[in-house]
Amino acid sequence: SLWRNVRRTGLALAAISLSVALVLAYTSILRAYSDWIVETMTGPTLGHVQAHAPLWRKDRQLQRSLRDIDRTLAAVRADPDVDSATARLYAPALAASGEEGFAVMVVGLDTRLESGPARLLAEVSAPLADDAVLVGAHLADTMGLHEGDTVAIVGQAVDGSLANDLFRVQRLVSTPVDLVNRQGIVMNLAEAQTLFAMPGEAHELVVHARRPEVAADLLMRASRLATDNPAVFLALGIALQMSGRYTESGSALGRAIVLDGDYALAYNSLAMTQKLAGDLDRSAATYDAA
Numbered sequence: 001s002l003w004r005n006v007r008r009t010g011l012a013l014a015a016i017s018l019s020v021a022l023v024l025a026y027t028s029i030l031r032a033y034s035d036w037i038v039e040t041m042t043g044p045t046l047g048h049v050q051a052h053a054p055l056w057r058k059d060r061q062l063q064r065s066l067r068d069i070d071r072t073l074a075a076v077r078a079d080p081d082v083d084s085a086t087a088r089l090y091a092p093a094l095a096a097s098g099e100e101g102f103a104v105m106v107v108g109l110d111t112r113l114e115s116g117p118a119r120l121l122a123e124v125s126a127p128l129a130d131d132a133v134l135v136g137a138h139l140a141d142t143m144g145l146h147e148g149d150t151v152a153i154v155g156q157a158v159d160g161s162l163a164n165d166l167f168r169v170q171r172l173v174s175t176p177v178d179l180v181n182r183q184g185i186v187m188n189l190a191e192a193q194t195l196f197a198m199p200g201e202a203h204e205l206v207v208h209a210r211r212p213e214v215a216a217d218l219l220m221r222a223s224r225l226a227t228d229n230p231a232v233f234l235a236l237g238i239a240l241q242m243s244g245r246y247t248e249s250g251s252a253l254g255r256a257i258v259l260d261g262d263y264a265l266a267y268n269s270l271a272m273t274q275k276l277a278g279d280l281d282r283s284a285a286t287y288d289a290a
Contacts, residue, residue, distance in 0.1 A: 043118030044176040047206035048215035049222060054229055056203055062091055062158050065201040076207060081218055083210045086113045087202035089192045093155030093163070095143070095185060102143050105183045106153065108192020108202075120175055121186070132170035134186040140172045147171055153185065157197035165195055216243050223252070230259040234266050241269065246277035264290050 042048055056064040066072065069087045076085040089108035094101040111128040115121045121134070128134065135145055145151060149169045157163040167187065175181055193199050207222075209215050216239040219232075226232045237253035240246075253270040256263055267290035274283035 039118045040176075042208070042212065044120045044122070045206075048209040048212055049207040049219050050235075051205040051207075051222065051226075051232075052203065054231070057231070060090065060203075062156075062196065062198075065089075065158075065198060065203050066205060068200055069202045069205070070200060072205065076205070076222075079218065079221070081209055081211070081214045083208045084113055085205065085207045086110050087189060088204040088206065089189060089196070089198065089202045090204070091155055091163075091192065091196045093153050093185075095151050095153050097143055097145055097149055097151050101154075102139070103183065104139065104153070104185050105179060106155070106192055106195070107180060107184050107186045108189040109186065110189055111186070120177060120180070121173060122175070124171065124173060126171075128186075128188055129168075129170060130188075130191070131165075131167055132187075133167045134171050134173045134184075135169050136181040136184040136186075137172050137174045138182045139184065140169070145169055145172070151185070153195070155196065157195070158201075159197045161197060163195050163197070213243070216240050216245070220248075220252075228259060230256040230263050230266065233259065234263065234269065237266070237273065238269055241273045241276065246273050249273045250277070 051066065053064040053066050055061075066087070073085050073087060076082055086109060089106075091106045091108070093104055093106050095104040096102065109120070111121060111124065111134075113119075115124045124134065133151065135143075135151070140146070143151075147169055150166055151169055152166050153164065155163040167185075173180070173186070175184075177184075180186065187195075189202065193201060207218060209218055216236070219236045219239050223232050223236050233252045233256035237249045237256060240249035240252060250270060250273050253266050253273060256266040257270065260266070267286055271283045271286035271290065274280075274286060
């Protein structure tokens, strides 16, 4: 009886087709918006996986660095799921273009890899020249700096010696990171390593995966290189939890607690994993133990 009334059948098929098209369009928009949010959050500074020396995130002391960073980067980049891997060095210093000095944060990084869409230096296309720096727009306004000016940077190297040199301001930059905009002086990683007597060292390793959904697996492989670091297993547990892999998340968070029995954040994350998995009794017990 489908075609007994051709006009009615045509209208019904048109309505069904329109409804399906609207659902598909709405789903596509939501997916695109979700992908944009993830890219906005992970692209400029966070990445999909980060690595730091133990305790660096707590006090950010200059000497808490990752060593032999070039070999580490080569090993990470060899992973087929890795799109890019970069190292960053952070060092507090004073900067001046005249008599007045200003507190700044020197950021050493690979400007070539950190440029491009959804990256920290998205608006920078030209490579950074030797003895040249990029200056955050807000900091430049505060210091009265312009492109082409010379700025003196003075700080303390990791070995206790004086770190000081003159640099040319190649460009003023606005980035998605407020620290860089307000206090940042960005230079090539190699120059920052030389300035602060940190050859082959960095404070942060940032990894971008080819697909965000493989980030947990990347972190799982990375955890095999840091079997005694509870922060690594905490991050792994949270990533697995967000992926809905509750059994693996519980194992990773349990390992973090074994390594640090006072790790309150690991206890809370484990309790949340157990709650999401439907094990309310164990979740309550874990919360009590936190």
